[in-house]
Amino acid sequence: xxxxxxxxxxxxxxxxxxxxxxxxxxxxxxxxxxxxxxxxxxxxxxxxxxxxxxxxxxxxxxxxxxxxxxxxxxxxxxxxxxxxxxxxxxxxxxxxxxxxxxxxxxxxxxxxxxxxxxxxxxxxxxxxxxxxx
Amino acid sequence: xxxxxxxxxxxxxxxxxxxxxxxxxxxxxxxxxxxxxxxxxxxxxxxxxxxxxxxxxxxxxxxxxxxxxxxxxxxxxxxxxxxxxxxxxxxxxxxxxxxxxxxxxxxxxxxxxxxxx
Numbered sequence: 001x002x003x004x005x006x007x008x009x010x011x012x013x014x015x016x017x018x019x020x021x022x023x024x025x026x027x028x029x030x031x032x033x034x035x036x037x038x039x040x041x042x043x044x045x046x047x048x049x050x051x052x053x054x055x056x057x058x059x060x061x062x063x064x065x066x067x068x069x070x071x072x073x074x075x076x077x078x079x080x081x082x083x084x085x086x087x088x089x090x091x092x093x094x095x096x097x098x099x100x101x102x103x104x105x106x107x108x109x110x111x112x113x114x115x116x117x118x119x120x121x122x123x124x125x126x127x128x129x130x131x132x133x
Numbered sequence: 134x135x136x137x138x139x140x141x142x143x144x145x146x147x148x149x150x151x152x153x154x155x156x157x158x159x160x161x162x163x164x165x166x167x168x169x170x171x172x173x174x175x176x177x178x179x180x181x182x183x184x185x186x187x188x189x190x191x192x193x194x195x196x197x198x199x200x201x202x203x204x205x206x207x208x209x210x211x212x213x214x215x216x217x218x219x220x221x222x223x224x225x226x227x228x229x230x231x232x233x234x235x236x237x238x239x240x241x242x243x244x245x246x247x248x249x250x
Contacts, residue, residue, distance in 0.1 A: 014213065028213065031206040038199055047243040051183050051192060056173035059166075078163070085156035092149060113160070121163040128169055 023087055030084045037077040060130030071125055078121045086114040140226040148205050151198040158195055189248065193241050200237055204229045 015021045045054070062070050089110055097103040165183075168176045182188060208225045212218035218225070242249075 028206075028210045031203075031210065035203045035206070039203060042196055042199060043240075046192065046196065047240060050244075050247060051189075052247060054180050054183070056169060056176045059169050059176070081155075081159055085152065085159060088149075088152045089156060092153065117160055117163045120167050124163075124167050124170060130169075131172060 027084060027087060030080045034077070034080055034084060037073070038081060041074075041077055056130075059128075063125075063128050063130065066129075067126070074125045075122060078125055079118065082114055082118050082121070086110060140223045144205055144208070144226050144229070147201060148209070151202040154198050155195070155202060186248075189245060193244055196240055196244060197237060200240070201229075201233055204232055204236075 015024050045051070049058075090107060093103060093106050093110065097106060165179055168179050183192070205226075208222070208229050211225060212222050
């Protein structure tokens with residue numbers, strides 16, 4: 001393993017300290033939270049309910065009141081899943097892309113894309129008001 | 134050292150593949166849900182694609198990916214925080230496989246139950 005590689009993020013070993021150690025810890029803690037949030041979301045939407053029931057009316061009913069429980073549940077899932085996923089992809093890019101300029105561009109695209117998705121996701125989940133409700 | 138060859142390596146490769154797959158679906162899912170802002174017609178038109186028969190196996194595939202990633206994530210966390218974790222990582226992987234099978238089969242049945250009627 002080259003010196004440069006060792007300095008980068010990695011899921012293989014626990015980082016010695018600093019920001020990378022916090023991200024390492026975040027992946028484990030958010031993973032535990034997502035275990036409940038993501039599998040709970042799948043169980044409710046795909047097993048208790050079904051993908052066949054999902055429609056505008058279904059979403060409108062789920063989000064019928066402002067800042068209700070499901071909005072916060074979905075927002076927590078959105079935020080943690082995106083942070084966990086984007087940081088995971090960051091470690092993959094760090095591991096496999098050796099070209100410095102290409103890596104920097106990919107990481108910037110990942111950061112911009114992740115922020116964009118989090119922004120529009122947050123607006124929908126927290127601020128969507130159904131028509132005729 | 135843990136990740137060289139055999140069960141440890143495969144569990145890690147699957148962890149990365151399922152992770153990337155789930156992130157791609159998450160991006161798609163945020164974009165499709167965004168369409169509720171455009172009103173019932175647009176949103177219903179797009180989510181109806183998810184209900185097509187040929188799409189349903191992908192729904193089960195997503196469940197499989199999330200379930201594997203979750204269970205193997207617990208395995209990784211156990212290896213990291215339990216002193217003897219690394220010694221038993223292979224046993225933990227078999228534990229992941231057994232739990233996966235036990236949870237996947239009933240879950241997949243419930244997802245697709247309307248198709249069996």
